[in-house]
Amino acid sequence: MTATATAKGPRLDIIARQDATSDYFPVHLTTTAAPACFAEGTNTVPRKDGGFDIIVDTADDRCIQKAGRTVASTGLTKVQVFIDSPDLKLDVVTATQFVVGMYSDALENGSLAVAFDLNEAALKSVRRNVNIITLARIFANSPNNIYHTVDFVTTYYHELEKAYNEAIAVSNLSSGKLSFKLYTPEDDFFKENCIGLQTVGQSSDYAPCLGVIDFVGEGADNSKIDIALVGKGIAFDTGGYDLKPSKFMETMHTDKSGLVYVAAATVLAAAMGVRKHVRCYLPCAENRISANAMVPGDIITYPNGVKVEIGNTDAEGRLILADGLILASKDKPKYILDAATLTGAAKIAIGRDMCAVLNRTNSMDAQMAEAFAYTKEEYWLLPLREYHKRYITARRAQICNTSHGDGAPGASTAAAFLSFFVDPEIKWTHLDLANAFHKDSSPYYGTGSTGATVYALAHWLVGAEY
Known part of the structure; x- marks a missing residue:
């Protein structure tokens, strides 16, 4: 079964307004x-001279992204954007927001x-951003019958690699080294290290499989990992023997979003010129029902x-x-x-318009907060306390x-579970x-799939110093 349409996605044309033809709606x-x-x-x-006025509220940091959604709701897919207020700023970030x-x-x-109305350098940056973010949205939302585990991880990486090469080819940046490894159950490394994936x-x-993306930026030490990322990749989640109700299962092809988004953030940061060694772990499996499936009461040792x-087969993501x-902890990043x-x-606590952030310090990392603010993405800090561990005895x-x-x-007890697998001496954040x-537009x-956090995390990777 081919996946050409899914892999390619929509044609995205980001051009200078001076080059817009008459069929670009104002x-x-x-x-x-x-x-x-x-x-x-x-x-x-509607304007007397043609086109639309889109009224925005500058009190909302994401007002230009909201304007893009408003324009899309009219059915328009080919537009030229004019800024008619001195209170509004059009730059790489807000233009990216508009397309998103x-x-x-x-x-x-x-x-x-x-x-x-941006110069060519800015337009190149917008194209780079929206190409990689859109690629993430397409793959996160890809149907389960198109790609399974190994095919999914390898195909997605190669599409990201193409996007990276295209971005570097038109930039003034020196390219670093982007590489990929895949481990499967036949490999000794997988057998020894991937207990959750096997289960x-x-x-x-x-x-199941484990993909590993490495990017070594210009001047970075290949022998040392600066930042390690891990993304949950459940290609499809039935819940296992603790079967999900159908109304919750229909969107479970997107349970691989964590994997997709951290990989995209890594590659976008690479295309932005990050001067670090970043490693990205991509564990991927399907959670199905069979004679071989895990059942409640099974015990595994990491x-x-x-x-x-x-205790529940539908709490599988934390296992991988x-x-x-x-x-990642062994790498000592x-x-x-x-x-x-x-x-x-987490959705019940904060809704679907931001991500939840949890860590041992119970305060948002300052450099990460700066990246989220710069890219105008939203988060909310939820608690992670020592006493949350009593719920998972x-x-x-x-x-x-x-x-x-x-x-x-x-959300807190899930993060408490994860904390058992992170070196306590290493800074760590869970999203x-x-x-x-x-499922419905906002x-x-x-x-x-939204692609939310990809842009923020890419900026964090570029700017963070620890």
Whole structure:
């Protein structure tokens, strides 16, 4: 089965406004309220000279992304953007936001063309950003019958590599070294180090795997890892024998979003010229039902000695993240970050418009916060305390993969589980990607995978110093 359409996605044309032809529909972003003849709250007003006024509220940091979503809701896919207010700023970040807002999964086999009043250097940066972010959105949302585990990870990496090479070819940056390795159950390394992947993946006819992306930027030490990332890649999650209800299973092809987003962030940072050695662990498996599948009560022991009792087969993502976190800790980087669509509890706590951040310090890393603010992406800090570990005690092992007890805070207990697999001497942050996918559109994102956090994490990788 081919996946050409899915892999390629929409045609994206980002051009200078001076080069826009007459078929580029004019949209004017303004802070001026709609005339009195329009209903209160109207944000799209037709202009006498043609085109639309899109009314934005500068109190919202993501107002230009919201404007992109508003434009898309009219059905327009080919526009030229005018800024009609001194309070609005068009630059690489806000132009990227606008295109991110316009995109939805309905465009995956179509086209999107936007003309901005930016110089060519800025336009190259916008193209680089939206190409890689859109690639992430396409692959995170790809159907399970298109790619399975090994094919998914390898195909996605090669598409990212192409995007990286294209970006470097038109930039003034010196390229670093981007490389990829894949480990499967036939490899001794996999057998020795990937206990979680083996446990989850044994349920499927499609073998689990571990992809590893390395980028060594100009001047970086190849022998030392500066930052390690780990992304959860459950290619499809049925819940296993603790079967999900159908209404929760229909979007489980996106349970690989953590893997997809950290890989995209790594490659985008590489294309932006990061001068570090960044390693990205991509554990990938399917959680299915079979005679070989794990069942509640199973006990597994990880290479770091932590013994885990399976309390619920639908808490599988943390089992494969543990593999990546142990390996990342062995690398002795200055920082470890993991990202995952890990809990429904995070969505209940903060909704789907931001990601949850948890770490041992219970404060947002200052450099990460700066990157999120710069790229105008949202997060919310949730607690991770020592006492959260009491919710994951096990009768026959050190910990259980799911929480118990009245009022157990699911996002915090999931992070508490992960903490057992991270070297306590290494800085670590866990992102629970509540905003990874929107079944229905929001003011900022169309339907489908959002690509949220990719841009912020790329900026963090470039600028962070520890």
